[in-house]
Amino acid sequence: MKTTMKRLLLFLFFVPIGLFAQTVVKGKVTEKSTDIPLPGVNVVIKGTTTGTSTDFDGEYQIEANSGDILVFSYVGYQSVEIPFTGGATLNVELAEDAAQLDEIVIIGYGTTTKKDATGSVEAITSEDFTKGNIVTAENLLNGRIAGVSINTSGAPGSGSQIRIRGGASINGSNDPLIIIDGLPISNDGVTGSRGVLASINPNDIDSFSVLKDASATAIYGSRASNGVIIIVTKKGKSTFSATYDTQYSFGEVTNTIDVFSGNEYRDLVRSQPINGTTIDESLLGGANTNWQDEIFRNTVSSQHNITMQGALFKVLPARFSFGLVNQEGALRTSEFERRNLSLALNPKFFDDHLKVSLNANLAFEDNRFADAGQIGAAMRYDPTKTVYDPNSPFGGFYQHRDGNQVANGTTNPVAQLLQRTNLGDANRVYGNLNFDYKFHFLPELRAVINLGYDKTEATGLDTRDRLQATTDQDILFKGERRNNSQKRTNELFDGYLNYKKDIDNIGLDLTAGYSYQKFTNEGVNGRNLTDPLSVDDFYTDPDVVLIGFFGRANVTLNDKYALTLTYRRDGTSRFSKDNQWGDFPAAAFAWTISDEDFMKESKVFSNLKLRLGYGITGQQSITEKDIFLNRYRSGRTDSQFQFDNEVIQSLIASEINPDLKWEETATIEMGIDYGLFDNKVSGSLNFFQKNSTDLLFTASVPDGTNFSNSIIQNIGELQIQGLEFSVNTDVINTDDWKVDFNFNATLLDREVKELALGQDVRTGGISGGTGNNIQIHREGEAPNSFYVFKQLYDTNGNPIEGAYADLNGDNVINDNDRYVKENPGANAIFGFQSNIIYKNFDFAFNLRANLGNYVYNNVRSSRAQYELLLDNAVLGNIPTSVLDTNFQRTSDVITSDVYVENASFLRMDNITLGYTFNDISKLLKSVRVWGGVQNVFTITNYSGLDPEVTDNDSDLTLTLGIDNVVYPRPRTVLVGANIKF
Structure with missing residues (x-):
């Protein structure tokens, strides 16, 4: 009994010790999506001041009692509360707070x-x-x-x-x-x-x-x-991580212009007289050459990116990246290579009162430009001729010849590509250094200084083989090497103060600052290095200096009503002193309706905000930067004057417009932002109207009033009205499934409201003649509207060549009978994207659509006529679309409305499928492998190569909405991997 009592007393003695003893808890905190350790995570025992933080490796150690609640918190991540029930190890994952x-x-x-x-x-x-x-x-x-x-x-x-x-x-x-x-x-x-x-x-x-x-x-x-x-x-982070991205793509041109094959062409030439004369069949060859297949190629391209980020010396957040792109063009000899280096440093000083951000970037761009004009030449070249001719004096390539001279007509497009090396290199350094200081004595006030720099040095060398054929009747072209160079700089200084404070139920956010930016440009239009008489042409553009004073006030009341007032006063060196300065004010109001008492209990609307805004902005981009200065250019070489024994070259005054000023755009907008069902569905609806006045426009002036018959002037007004709608939604969001989509739609209406003296302005130059224009700017119509004759048709519905409607009823068919038929601008633009994730699988695609956009098919209008089978005694191919019209002469039909086509389309740009392997090893966090297709399909009724006519390639001279020659988009198969360490 005595022994039992002693044991019981001993047990009662140790019970309190067990109840109140603390356990040392260790663990690691990582990012949920990447398993990357998170340093600096706060670990606190809830309801106490006891706490610690994770070290560089995301590890922590804290003493806790059973029943304590550990709170893990980190900026940008969802906080986690975990009851401690015992054990020595507790690892935690934090998810980003989206x-x-x-x-x-x-x-x-x-x-x-x-x-x-x-x-x-x-x-x-x-x-x-x-x-x-x-x-x-x-x-x-x-x-x-x-x-x-x-x-x-x-x-x-x-x-x-x-x-x-x-x-x-x-x-x-x-x-x-x-x-x-x-x-x-x-x-x-x-x-x-x-x-x-x-x-x-x-x-x-x-x-x-x-x-x-x-x-x-x-x-x-x-x-x-x-x-x-x-x-x-992307900025530097304290958390260390490394990523390697690699991607390979394999492209193929899947669509070309339909022209006649060699056999079809021979049959056509034998059956089709030109102007009543049968074509000499001896001009025909025996080959079957698809010249478009010869100039295009299947491509192999690659991209590689290496990224590392972490804390340098354990205190300095940093990010470094290296990128490499090698891209082959579908057109033979066309190539693009880019190498990028970037460094981001984001230190903080003085208890985080001073934030410094340095972003430095180097880019090395190497290009080989292919002459895209050879796409048109390939359409026209005789399909009965071979690519190569061992007896040719032009480097072994077949050429149309008259004896030992190049005959009139196009030259072999394959030879023109392979015998020309047009190289361009552009080296660019750009970045900024930003200082953001929060005053110690007044933390609501910040001073920000941003210094920016962008410099590009570029060179070009265009070399033509001495055996390259030319139509100047020389057997040998004698070769040519032309070089050029350019240096462009962009320097920026921005400084502003920002004051932000909440006073009771009023929130103030005030900003005022100054901006200075300077652009310089100089270069050399190089000489022909193979011509000893050729000289370099140096040029230096006038510096463009932009100065701005700006201010903005945001005032909120009860977190429901917001008013924004903005003002900027800008000065530019592009205009004369009288017009250098412009004022650009704006105001906007927003009402968060969902925060009103009558909406707070809504089960449907989680967010509903009404916005109203009005403002004026400017436009000062003109080609002639010194249009307001007195300038002179050299006259013709034979325009000389002799004084005694000295010969003086004449000078001619250039056009001048000292009254040139800003083009201004006033915009009014009304919008609604919405969120439904706890923001599972969100988006916006916007109506806007833009009126641009004092349009910068090149227009005619009366003879004798200036030194040119046309100068840049401020004339006219353009109005654009539109309606935008967007919706984003999470259809499914569970542990295994995530499905979301984004849909957006834009409706646009453009109208020229005013032009100088109400006069039409012709535009839109086209191939197939000299001085032909197919577009017009006219009051009451959309800009760049097509201006054509109305085609007449026979009883079988076939177009009658050269027969047009007499629209004004004067019994004479002339320019007064042309009418406006549609325009290149789409009336409606749509975008649809979706991401679907099932466990470790991910699937994504995006679609785009345009409705109501029209294109003038200049490929057909300038090439699909029978007379072009014979051009200066040289045979040439033509599109098979000539069979639809049976037109003979280009000049009779080129302005017909039959060539204005509806180019509405639905296009799937990209589709990708990937799978992610997680937790592969302690070093290797994850590997995502993926594949995809770019330019998957296009649905359209447009008969040309591509309903989206582009004018952004330097080798092509295209006008908005005019399809002359299009660089085809290849369909590309993609494979890649993303590796995270």
Whole structure:
């Protein structure tokens, strides 16, 4: 009994010790999606001040009692609370707080939240980018945002035509202002480069913000009429990770212009007299050559990206990346190569009061340009002739010859490609250094200074083989080597103050600042290095200096009502002193209806906001930067004067317009942002109207009033009205399944409201004659409308050659009988994307559609006539579409409305399927392998090669909506892998 009592007392003694003893808990905190360790995570025992944080490897150690609740929190991630029930190890995964990350929206000179935004701003982050064979940055946005259309040709590394809400000008630029990490860049191209964004590595981009209405864009004043695209690159992080992305693509041209085969052509020539004369059959050869197949090729291209990020010296967040692109063009000899190096450093000082951001980028772009004019030549070249001729003095290539001279007509397109080496190199360094200081004595006040720099040095060398054929009647061309170079710089200084404070139920966000930007451009239009008499032509453009004073006030009341007032005063060196300065104000109001008492209990609307905005923006992009200066150019070499024994070359005064000023665009917008069912469904509906006045326009002036018969003037008014709708939804969101989609639609109506003296302006030059124009600017019509004759048809529905309707009834068919038939602009633009994830599988695709856009088929109008079978005693092929019309003469039919075709289309740009292997090893976190197809299909009734006519390749001279020669988009099969360490 005594022994039992002792044991019981001993047990009672140790029970309290067991109850109150603390256990040392260890563990590791990682990011849920990547398994990457997270340093700096706060680990706190709930309800106490006891806590710690994870180290560089994401590991922590804390003493806890059974029953304690451990709280794990980290900025940008969802907090986790875990009851401690015992054990020595507790590993935790934190998931990104998507709602928190998506809330921030980048705007001009600062940020806002989706809730507080009063303007039309849409943000797309890297998770939502378009997937596939993305070589240039802008294609990450393709089809993603309402009101934004991006059209890219099939040339490797090709630039794109970007339009936001249809642009805002007629003759001026319609390109949006593009800003990279606070640095506005120039839209002017440089020698040796494919485009202004061709040197940017898409893998380095973190997000796009698209500012569409004037209340959002007015902060950029004189350059914001066509919208603003703000690009933010990826920044350094404290968490170490490394990623390797690789991708290979295999392209094939699947569609070419239908022309006659060799056998079909021989039969056609034998049966088809030209102007009543039978063609000499001795001109025919015995081959069956498809010249389009000969100039196009299957392509193999690759992309590689290596990224490393982490804390240098354990305190300095950093990111480094290297990218390599090798892209073959579908047209033989066309190639694009780019190498990118980027470094991002993001340290903080003085208890996080000073934030410094350094973004430095190097880009090396190497191009070999192929003469895209040979696409047209391949359509025309005689299919009965061979590619090679061992007896030819022109490098072994067949050429039409008259004895030992090149006969009139086109030259062998394969030879023209292979015997020419046109190289271009563009080396670019760009970036910014940003200082963001929060005052110690007044933390609501921040001072921000942003220094930006962008410099491109480019060279070009165009070499032609001495045996290359030419129609100048020389047996040997004697070769040619022309070089050129260019240097373009862009320097920026921005400084502004921002004051942000909540006073009771009033929120203030005030910004005021100054901006200075300078552009320089100089170069050499090189001489022919094989000609000792040739000389270099040096040029230096006048510096373009832009100065701006800007301010913005955001005022919110009760988190429900928001008012934004913006003002910018801009100065430019492009105009004379009297017109150098412009004022660009804007105002916007937003009412968050869903926060009202009568809406708070709604089971349907989780967000409902009404927006109203008005603002004025500008346009000052003109080609002649010194149009207001007195300038002179050299006269003809035989225009000379002799004084004594000295011969003086004459000078001719150039045109001048000292009254030139800003083109201005006033925009009014009304919009609704909505969120349904706890924001499972969200989107916006916007109506807008843009009126551009004082249009920068090249127009005629009376004889004798200037030194040219046409100069740039401020004339006319253009109005664009539109309606935008977007919807984003999570259809399914479970542990195994995630399905979402995005749909956007834009309706556009464009109208020329006013032109100088109400006069029409002809435009749209076409092939197939001299001085022919097929488009017109006319009051009351859309810009670039097609201006054609109304075709007459016989009783069988066949067009009658040269027979047009007498629309004005004067019994004479002349220009007065031409009429406006449609225009190139689409009335409706649609985009649809979807992402489907099942466990480790991911599937994505995106579709685009245009409705109501028309194209003038200049391929058919200038080539599909029987008279072209014989051109200057040389046989030439023609499109098989001639069988639809049986037209004989080009000059009789080229302005017929039969060639204006509806080019509406539905296109699937990309489709991808991937699988991710997780937790492969301690070193290897995950591997995603994927495959896909780009340019999957296009559904259209347009008879040409592509309903999206592009005019962005330097080798092609195309006009909006005119299909002369299109660089085909190849269908590309993609395979790739993403490896995370």
